[in-house]
Structures are given as C-alpha cells and as structure tokens.
Amino acid sequence: MSTTHSSSPIRIGTRGSLLAMAQADMVAAALQKAGETTEIVVITTTGDKILDRPLSEIGGKGLFTKEIEAAMLEGRIDCAVHSAKDLETILPAELTLGAFLPREDVRDAFIGRAGQRLADLAPGAVVGTASLRRQALVRRARPDLRCDILRGNVQTRLRKLEEGVCEGTLLALAGLNRLGIAEVATEILPTDTFLPACAQGAIAVEIRRDDDRLIAACQTIDDAATERMVRAERGFLAALDGSCRTPIAGLATIEGEDIHITGLVASPDGERVEEITGRGALTDAADVGYDAGRRLRARVGERFFEPLI
Incomplete structure (x- = not known):
C-alpha cells in the first residue's frame, strides 16, 4: 500500500526538456482539475546525457525512463510522465501505466533546412534522425539520400539543422504541436507511407501498482480511446520483441x-518492408495487436530479425 497522503502534492517525475515539461504540465493540469495538488520533479536520464550515439548502441529506449522509474520505486516521486513511444515494452513488475491523455496527431513531420519537402532534397543529401524506423522509411522513399544520426531534444535538433549538420530531419508532429512550433514543419508525412512509431502522440502516466491514490486519480484523467489504441500498438511491439534495434x-x-x-517491420536499409493488418473487438485491444505482431513475425521468419539484434 502506498504511503502517499492525500493532503500532500502528487510528485510528478519527468525529463527536463521543454517538451517533457510541457507534457508534465498537461498531466499536472488534468490532475489539478480532478482536485489534486501537484509538484513537478525533474530527473535527468542517461538518454539525455549521451547524445553522440544511437540508442541501440547504448541500451535502447529504457535510457529515457530507468532513472525516473527508479525514483518512483524508491518513493521519491509518485508518478512519471512519458512520451508513450519511449517506454520499453515490458515495464518493471511493480509499475504500470495508469492513464493516457487524449492522443495528439500521430504523424511525422519533415523539416527541410531550406524549406524543402523530402522529395525536394538533392541526391546524396543528409537526413538526420536517430530513429531506425524513420531511417528505414526515408531510405524506402529516397534510397539516394544519406541518413546520419541526429539526437537531442527538439530544440537541439532544430538548431543542428539550422547549422547545416543535415539538410532535413523528422520529428513527431505531436511534439511540435505541444510546443506551439508546428510551423517549422515543411511537410506532414502521411501515415500510409510513413507509419508512425507505436504509441506516437500519446502521453502516458506511469504509477506504482500499489498506490491507491494514484490509481484513483488516473481513472479520472484517463482517455479510454487513447488507452485502447496504445495497448494495441504495445501488444504489436511485444509480439515482435520491439526495441530500438x-x-x-x-x-x-x-x-x-x-x-x-x-x-510493419523493415530492414534497416528500407529495401524490405513487410506490413500487416489486424482487427478485433475494442475490448481485446492488446490481444488484437499481439496477434498481428505474432502473424507478422511468423511470416517474415526469425532470420529477418537476426541482423537487427
């Protein structure tokens, strides 16, 4: 049972970037509207510190969450706010996802340094992104382009783009919208050609399983439609053992x-992209996603994943 007292503020753990803080503020506002008091606690993660290597080389998506989860397990914070797409497929046993805010636009945005769209870039131009998904889809659309690693928060990546480190980059439109800077996008990429990351555009609130106060509070702010969509997509990831690799x-x-x-699952060079669809009852969302992932894994075969591990 949680030792949190209802008279004390709910301590919300978050990364310190402008986007992470904006998302934490959104959760705080929702909790306050439900009658709670809140306090935001900024925690620096390993993923925020190491910016010169892809996540796949230094430990994967958990580098953005492990320190925050540790703080929650140690009782230093009561809940954590994450971009749902940054969460590992399997959470620590003591933790669970208590709520999701209404989902933002799921699409990717392309930002060309000179105002170009992706199709406008000259052959051999460099697109900067740390996402293997985005790299693969860029290479599928434009195999003549070069993809280089570009990491950091939104402002860091936009600054590097202005400095000429690359000719274009891709960011989640949801983040640009939440920061009020959607106008930097030179092209919004359609989902039929640029399928988003699983859970992109969703904000998740992670809590301890035994915290009755947070369980009750989360029930008042949870968006049921977003929760079902994210659980289906995380089910899909779970079947494919999804990681940053x-x-x-x-x-x-x-x-x-x-x-x-x-x-879909793709080869890193974008030359092979295998897609699948699934449908089922809304109440079985996680199972519908898992089944689609299981069928896709069976179709492509285990050898397909070997170069990616």
Whole structure:
C-alpha cells in the first residue's frame, strides 16, 4: 500500500526538456482539475546525457525512463510522465501505466533546412534522425539520400539543422504541436507511407501498482480511446520483441466497437518492408495487436530479425 497522503502534492517525475515539461504540465493540469495538488520533479536520464550515439548502441529506449522509474520505486516521486513511444515494452513488475491523455496527431513531420519537402532534397543529401524506423522509411522513399544520426531534444535538433549538420530531419508532429512550433514543419508525412512509431502522440502516466491514490486519480484523467489504441500498438511491439534495434511501426484506429491495427517491420536499409493488418473487438485491444505482431513475425521468419539484434 502506498504511503502517499492525500493532503500532500502528487510528485510528478519527468525529463527536463521543454517538451517533457510541457507534457508534465498537461498531466499536472488534468490532475489539478480532478482536485489534486501537484509538484513537478525533474530527473535527468542517461538518454539525455549521451547524445553522440544511437540508442541501440547504448541500451535502447529504457535510457529515457530507468532513472525516473527508479525514483518512483524508491518513493521519491509518485508518478512519471512519458512520451508513450519511449517506454520499453515490458515495464518493471511493480509499475504500470495508469492513464493516457487524449492522443495528439500521430504523424511525422519533415523539416527541410531550406524549406524543402523530402522529395525536394538533392541526391546524396543528409537526413538526420536517430530513429531506425524513420531511417528505414526515408531510405524506402529516397534510397539516394544519406541518413546520419541526429539526437537531442527538439530544440537541439532544430538548431543542428539550422547549422547545416543535415539538410532535413523528422520529428513527431505531436511534439511540435505541444510546443506551439508546428510551423517549422515543411511537410506532414502521411501515415500510409510513413507509419508512425507505436504509441506516437500519446502521453502516458506511469504509477506504482500499489498506490491507491494514484490509481484513483488516473481513472479520472484517463482517455479510454487513447488507452485502447496504445495497448494495441504495445501488444504489436511485444509480439515482435520491439526495441530500438528493430525498425517497427504500428498504428491502431477505432472503428465503432472494433479496433484496427496496421503494422510493419523493415530492414534497416528500407529495401524490405513487410506490413500487416489486424482487427478485433475494442475490448481485446492488446490481444488484437499481439496477434498481428505474432502473424507478422511468423511470416517474415526469425532470420529477418537476426541482423537487427
């Protein structure tokens, strides 16, 4: 049982970037509207410190969450706010996802240094991104381009773009919208050619499983539609053992009482992209996603994943 007292502020753990703080403020505002008091606690993660290597080389997506999760397990914070796409597929046993805010736009935005769209870039131009998914999809669309690692928060990447480190980069439109800078996008990429990362555009609130106060508070701010979509996409990831070493994309949509998912797995060079769809009852969202991932894994075969591990 949690030792948190209802009279004390809910301590919200977050990374310190402008986007992370904006998302934490959104959760704080929702909790305050539900009658809670809040306090934001900034925690620096390993992923924020190491910016010269791809995540796949230094430990994967957990580098953005492990220190925050440790703080929660130690009782220094009561909940954590994450971009849902940054969460590892399997959470620590003591923790769970308590709530999701309403999902933002799921699409990727392309930002060309000179205002170009992706199709406008000259052959051999450099596109900067640390995402293997984005690299694979860029290479599928434009095999004549070069992809280099570009890491850092949104402002860091935009600054590096202005400095000429690359001719273009890709960012989640959701983040640009939350920062109020969507106008920097020179092209919004459609999901039929640039399927987003699983859970892109969703904000997740992670809590301890035994914290009754946070369980109750999260029930008041949870967006049920977003939760179902994210659980389907995370189910898809789980079946594929999704990590930062595997170019995987997935997007679930709700159609009446059903949930539909489209997912893909790609080779890093973008030459092979295998897609799949799944459909089932909304109440079985996680299972629908998992089944689609299982079928895709069976189709492509285990050898497909060997170069990615």
